[in-house]
Every structure is written in structure tokens, then in C-alpha cells.
Amino acid sequence: MKKLLIGLAGVAAMTLGMASAAVAADKTKVCFVYVGSKTDGGWTQAHDIGRQTLEAHFGDKVETAFIENVAEGPQATAVIERFARAKCDLIFTTSFGFMDPTLEVAAKFPDVKFEHATGYKNSANVTSYNSRFYEGRYIQGQIAAKTSAKGVAGYIASFPIPEVVQGINAFTLGAQSVNPDFKLKVVWVNSWFDAGKEADAAKALIDQGVDILTQHTDSTGPMQVAAERGIKAFGQASDMISAGPDTQLTAIIDTWGAYYIKRTQAVMDGTWETQSTWDGLVDGILEMAPYTNMPDDVKAMAEATEAAIISGELHPFTGPVNKQDGSVWLTDGEVAEDGVLLGLNFYVEGVDDQLPQ
Amino acid sequence: MGMAEAILLTIATAATPLLIAALGELVVERSGVLNLGVEGMMIMGAVGGFAAASLTGNPWIGVLVAILFGAVTSLAFAFLTLSLAANQVATGLALTILGLGLSGLIGEPFVGQAGVKLSNISIPILTDLPLLGPLLFGQDPIFYMSIALVIGVAWFLFKTRFGLTLRSIGDNHVSAHALGIPVLRYRYLAVMFGGACAGLAGGHLSLVYTPQWVENMSAGRGWIALALVVFASWRPARVLAGAYLFGAVSIGQLHAQALGVGVPSQLLTALPYIATIVVLVLISQNVRTTLINTPAMLGRAFVPER
Numbered sequence: 001m002k003k004l005l006i007g008l009a010g011v012a013a014m015t016l017g018m019a020s021a022a023v024a025a026d027k028t029k030v031c032f033v034y035v036g037s038k039t040d041g042g043w044t045q046a047h048d049i050g051r052q053t054l055e056a057h058f059g060d061k062v063e064t065a066f067i068e069n070v071a072e073g074p075q076a077t078a079v080i081e082r083f084a085r086a087k088c089d090l091i092f093t094t095s096f097g098f099m100d101p102t103l104e105v106a107a108k109f110p111d112v113k114f115e116h117a118t119g120y121k122n123s124a125n126v127t128s129y130n131s132r133f134y135e136g137r138y139i140q141g142q143i144a145a146k147t148s149a150k151g152v153a154g155y156i157a158s159f160p161i162p163e164v165v166q167g168i169n170a171f172t173l174g175a176q177s178v179n180p181d182f183k184l185k186v187v188w189v190n191s192w193f194d195a196g197k198e199a200d201a202a203k204a205l206i207d208q209g210v211d212i213l214t215q216h217t218d219s220t221g222p223m224q225v226a227a228e229r230g231i232k233a234f235g236q237a238s239d240m241i242s243a244g245p246d247t248q249l250t251a252i253i254d255t256w257g258a259y260y261i262k263r264t265q266a267v268m269d270g271t272w273e274t275q276s277t278w279d280g281l282v283d284g285i286l287e288m289a290p291y292t293n294m295p296d297d298v299k300a301m302a303e304a305t306e307a308a309i310i311s312g313e314l315h316p317f318t319g320p321v322n323k324q325d326g327s328v329w330l331t332d333g334e335v336a337e338d339g340v341l342l343g344l345n346f347y348v349e350g351v352d353d354q355l356p357q
Numbered sequence: 358m359g360m361a362e363a364i365l366l367t368i369a370t371a372a373t374p375l376l377i378a379a380l381g382e383l384v385v386e387r388s389g390v391l392n393l394g395v396e397g398m399m400i401m402g403a404v405g406g407f408a409a410a411s412l413t414g415n416p417w418i419g420v421l422v423a424i425l426f427g428a429v430t431s432l433a434f435a436f437l438t439l440s441l442a443a444n445q446v447a448t449g450l451a452l453t454i455l456g457l458g459l460s461g462l463i464g465e466p467f468v469g470q471a472g473v474k475l476s477n478i479s480i481p482i483l484t485d486l487p488l489l490g491p492l493l494f495g496q497d498p499i500f501y502m503s504i505a506l507v508i509g510v511a512w513f514l515f516k517t518r519f520g521l522t523l524r525s526i527g528d529n530h531v532s533a534h535a536l537g538i539p540v541l542r543y544r545y546l547a548v549m550f551g552g553a554c555a556g557l558a559g560g561h562l563s564l565v566y567t568p569q570w571v572e573n574m575s576a577g578r579g580w581i582a583l584a585l586v587v588f589a590s591w592r593p594a595r596v597l598a599g600a601y602l603f604g605a606v607s608i609g610q611l612h613a614q615a616l617g618v619g620v621p622s623q624l625l626t627a628l629p630y631i632a633t634i635v636v637l638v639l640i641s642q643n644v645r646t647t648l649i650n651t652p653a654m655l656g657r658a659f660v661p662e663r
Contacts, residue, residue: 036572037461037571037572037573039461039464039465039468039469039571039572040468040571040572041468041469041571069572069573154615160622185615185616185617186614186615187611187614187615187622188614188622188623188625188626189611189626190622190623190626191576193571193573193576194576195567195569195571195574195576196371196562196566196567196574196576196578197576197607199566199567200367200371200607200608200611201611201615203363203367203608204364204367204608204611204612204614204615205615207360207363207364207367207612208360208612208615208616210615219567219571220569220571221567221569224472224567224568224569242469242471243469243471243569352617353614353617354617354619354621356621356622356623
């Protein structure tokens, strides 16, 4: 009798297990690891909006999960592994510093697919995806040169990684295309997100005489300071117009939704393969916020440049361009290769800063 | 306003939250309690202050609610460590984590909302004086509270009987208890004062420093305040010096970068911490003075024998 009961219990458990597995198999589970909080008004919020776009698109066919405020480093490994164990089919790790943790966990879970943002290492089940933010920076540089009376802009930077250096260089090249003598002051706050410190950096730059601000950090601190001091600024990663209605010229908005949908569809179709994606304005992975608080001719110029980049006519890193030390980097008409840009560790001429190595 | 004045004002704004939180923690530690929950209480003050100011449109109500939130959070700490004699280190850390998480939850509807700024005071002739005018007579009200707190805490601790009793509890709570002093009651009051100060510091962050609410906006300032108390040998004047030194070097290094000084930025970022530790250690060289000022009962639970 006992054996019969145990046997029945076993069958019941297996049936339940198979049923839930069947249900689970219907839904694709997509998980997100965030470095900041989804209400940061910047980088992480943009990723979360992408996640919500994904959910809205697929409805019942996907289930998403996310964890916020994951510190880059060993803690990230634990979090990513937890997601892998929780049967996520596709895991997006949304910060540069998650690169090695992602690869580490991916090696242990060959059936799970991983996508790492803004990194450069791939493996059989790890794709890296990136956005050509520098295209937006180039447009910003042009706007800055037209709008600034003093010809000096302030750049609040986070960490000296290639992506940030690309942004600084593209901004400078864009500005120089309008005003060859345009100068750039750079302050490194060594943090992706610290509203107070970013605000202090903004104040320091303004006190030193810049009249235009841009940032590669994630809070609205600098936009607020710019609004207070009556100078113009560029938003970052999300539209920051609410923090500076009369201040924001434009912002680079990260629109990850379309990419997330594409990759989730690939997982569903079984066609997912590792690749290195570096999409730009033309692919819709980033957008420019409406051009505001500027004269009509500047707006027209910005729109024309954006169109030229989208059509492929204009590549921000086109020669002749010299390195900061005066040596030649790109000859007349030469376009920088993606490989060089992905590892960019030098400034172009005209950047008033020593690049921290 | 010239660059020198602007820089001094920026330094004062940066130093104020550190100073206020550190002074509150100084009083707490002088009573023998180690409160590692300062960061949690600060961020709760920040969210409470912003929420109240945003809902009522009045930044002063924000200030009051910030103080209240800090004090109530510290009440939880006080109950656990004083009445229940829980481990102070663990409880403090737990409260920091709780404060960070709870504030994120409370603050979620307020993200992205326009800040209500506590405006600077303005005295007709005095504020317009060159250099010192804006610095002494044109700052936000919380700055003046921080200076008043330095004087108040110093006077209270070293010139009043109440303060003497508090310090004696911190040095030897068993003897104090034997003398009939209500040890736990003094500690409760001290902890709540510390929490109120941390809350006020948080209110400064979200009402003056960067008038907005974002999760984790305290960014570790509570921990810096804690370190300042220790390195200042639990003396109010040294806490003032430490907070302003830290603020000055923090702002100074940003200016150095903007000027294009060729020092690696990572070193410059570390400089405020290094400079403050070095200076405060140097001025604390007299071992006897340090020993006299260290509360001997720091971190030890007191359970009154019945």
C-alpha cells in the first residue's frame, strides 16, 4: 500500500513538474541586470524603458525580471549566476563593468544566452551590443560651437573607458567642424552616478568659465546646476528636459527597445547567434531628444547633420584628424575603423585635458 | 561674484551635510553608542524632506520632516541596541541597508519631479559685501544651522552638566549606572539627536545641494561623516575642520581637473580622503588627548542589572 502511495505521489509530482515546465517553455524568460536604479532619470531608466517596450511587444509570450543597483565586480557574478539558475533564457547585463562576470557565468551555463552592453568580449553564448553614442556627441559638439559665446564647453566624464573617450573626441570634432578653435574642459568624477559630485563638477566648470555643459554621467545634477546658472546643457541617456526646461538643448536618448525585441525574437525562433552589434542612429538604438532652446538655424544644422549620419554620408570620425600630440591619426577622407574606436585611448587635438591612463 | 567667492560657496555647500551628520554622530558616540546607520538615516531624511516639500510646496516643512524621518529611523536603532541590547555594529549596518531600500521605495513617485529649493538668506547690505558677503550672509539656512550646531554641541558637551553626564556614560556606563544616572535614557536621547542630525543632513542634500530626489543620492556621505568623527578624536572643532577640509579638497580637485592639471584623475578623486586622514591624524598626535577623548564604552551594550 505504502509503495503504491509513494508511486502515485511520484507520478503526481512528475506531472506537475512537466506541466509547469511546459508552461515555462511557452514563455521566454528575459532577465536584466542593472548597475543603477530604474528611476535614475538616465542610463538604467533607459534600459528599463527598453524592457517595458519588450514586454508590451510580446505580451504573454515573455516574462521579464530585473535586479537593480548591482555593483560592478564580484557581486555582479553572483547576481548573474542567480538569474542563470532561475532559468532565464536571455540575460542582458547593462554595464561595461559586468563584462568579465558575464563571461564567467556564461562559461558555466552554455544553454543560456547572454548579451553584454558596451563591452568588447564575446564567447559562444555571449554577445556584446553597443550604441554609437558618438554620433549623437558629434551633433552635440556642432550645436555647442554654434551656441557657446565663449567657445569653451565643460565635459563631465565618468571613467576613462573607450566609450567615454569616443564621446569626448566626437564632441570635439563636431565642435571644431563649426569653430576650429573650440576648447573642451574635462572633469572626471570617477563615478557613473553621484548627483552631488556631478553638481559640484558642473559648478567648478562654470566657475572656470565654460558656458555649455555636457555629461557622460547618469544623474540630472549637472542639468539642474546649468538651469540655476542660466547656461545651456545637454542631457544624457534619457531626455532630461524636465530638469531644465529652458536649459536642455538636446539629449542622447538610449532607445534599446527595438534591439531587445530583435534579440528576444531570435531566441524564440532559435536563430540567436553570438555577434558584436554596434548600431547607430540609423538602426534606432539611440535617438536625439527634440532640439530645443536654440535658434532655428542651429536646429536646422543639427537636423541636417543627423540626416547625413543616418544616410551614411557623414561619419563623425573622418579625416583629416590629428591626435592630441600632433601626430596624424586619420588622413584626408579616411574613416576610423570600428576596432580602433572600440579601444580608443587617446584624445584628438583640441581637447584640453590629460587622459587618465 | 568672483571665482574665489563661488568656490568658497561650493565648498560650504559640500561640507555642510558632512558636518551636520558628523556632529550628530559625535554626540551619539560620546554616549558610548556606535551608530553605523548614519547613511540610512541620512537618505531617509533626504527622501522625507523632498517628499514633504514637494507635496506641500514649502521647503521648511521639508526640513522638519527630514529631521523627523532621521529621528524615527534612529529610534528603531535605539530600541534594538539599547532596550534589546542587540549588537550595535550589525544593527547599524542593517539600518543603513533598510534606510537605502525604504527610501527608494518611498521616493519612487517623486523621481523626476522638480525640486523645491530652500532659498538662501539675503540681508540688505551685508550680503553684498565683497568676498565674505555671500559666504557669511548669503547662504542657505541649513548652513547657519550647521555652524550653530558646532557651537551648540561643543558648549553642551563641555560646559553643561548634561553633557558631562553624557560623556561619563560614554567612558564608563557601569559607574554611571551605579551613581544612579539613567544610562539608557541618556543614550536614547543621544541616538535620536544623532538621527535627527543625519536626517537634517539628508534634507540638505535633497533641498539645497541638488534639489531633486534620486535613489542613493547620499552616495556614501554618511560613511564619510562616520570616519570624520573618529579621525577628529570626537571633538566638535576638529569635526568642523575635517568636514571643511574634505569639502575644500573635493571641490579643489574638480577645479584642478577643469584647469587641466596633469595629475591622474583617480588620484585626485582619492585626494580628499587622503588629505583629511593625514591632517587629522597629524593633529591627533598627542596620545593622551586622544585617549581622554575616546569614549571607552563605544560599541558595548549596557544591560542594567536588576
